[in-house]
Amino acid sequence: MKKIFRVMNGAPIEAALRRLSAAGKYLPSFSNKIVTVVFGCSLLSFSLRSAAQVNPDYEKVLTERTGKIVKTLGITDSSRYHAVMNTIVHQYMDLNAVHEQYKAAVAAIKVDSSKSDKAAAIKQEEDKKNTALRELHQHFVTSLSKDLNKEQVEQVKDGLTYRVLPVTYSAYQDMLPQLTTAQKAQIYNWLIEARELAMDEGSSDDKHKVFGKYKGRINNYLSTAGYDLKKETAAWQQRLKERRDSK
Template identity: 40%
Template sequence: MLKEPGFLNNTFLFIMFSKRHIILSLSFAIWLQLFTATRSQTAVDDKSSQEEAYSQAIAARSRAIVDKLELTDEDCVQRTEQLIAEQYRALREIHDSRDAEIASLKDTAGENEQRVGVLIERVRQDSLIKQFNLHRSFVAQLAVELNSDQVNGVKDGMTYGVVPATYARYLQKLPNLSEDEKRTVLAFLIEAREYAMDAGTSDEKHGWFRKYKGKINNYLSAAGYKM
């Protein structure tokens, strides 16, 4: 039996619509795949660019620190620059890992804030231990390449020269300091520098010096000086 023309037309339209739908679906799928791949590649490129910029920044910073040491052995210059740059990078890895763990714990805190607070403090302590071990190894490697004054020069370079500048200001403002008091003030500043070397930002570095300036002022106030 022959089918009615209307039925044939409807069948034809259905087939054409289905084909069009399939083509559109495939086109969208291809576009989505290309879009996702492009975004992924862009993210990779951005990360690569950021890493390159960071590498250049710490290399320039390390070079500026070593330049002030006035070393004459070019091989020693290169090794020292590399040591400093690697220290900056290793510290960043410790800080980034710490911050990521803390952020993750805060996101899952919910109502158990006290428990999460304990875990966050544990993360901070673990990070400090890693920093301490890294710091000790770094200073030891510097001591192989440099004399004590040059090692201190690196430490001052990594902390913006705060120790000599601040110590000079104390001596200027308080010319009557005894030798013991001078040594105590300098010892506080040097201790602050050891912590500041491992800080991740400029503000954190200066924060350590602010803390120890407070200790110095308390010490000098107790000794009878008007601070």
């Protein structure tokens, strides 16, 4: 585990500080002591345990989950491999910390009798959460781009979101082979937007909910364009069955 989380040659320190800065706007539990240690060392193990209370079992799950993504990238350089592992694992930790902090804040507001406008207070916490998530997202992609090419970054994004984008895009094209170039582009752009948002969610269910929302938008768009999706779906399912039966 230490091998994976070690910051080598001081290279990821800047990214670590950016993560602390971004998340710190929402997570007051980050301590000044951690920041001092980061500034004072060129080689250290950077962890969010003090902020997110990450236990070893959870850390192991994140490492295994990340390993499944990283092993598909074809990275042959050991230091670059571990740097990417470090970036992704800590992104999982940072996102979890933000979402858990938000849940705790909302729960406290709901039971606080002194809060006269609970809806406004919750909205304020939601805005803080969304700001932190946007900044974490940008820093994460920037950090990945230092060690990966564009295609590999796309692979990581798809891995973090269970490959819903490529699977869904392929399904629409297979179901509706008559889609125009413009319609394909619109579907793809919406799925890209969905993936960028889903990446920042804290659970599998929430990631899929984001895609579900955008699939609804796509279906409405196609219906408006004249497609009978109920009929097209039934015909597509029949074609899929025939393909399976012919094997």
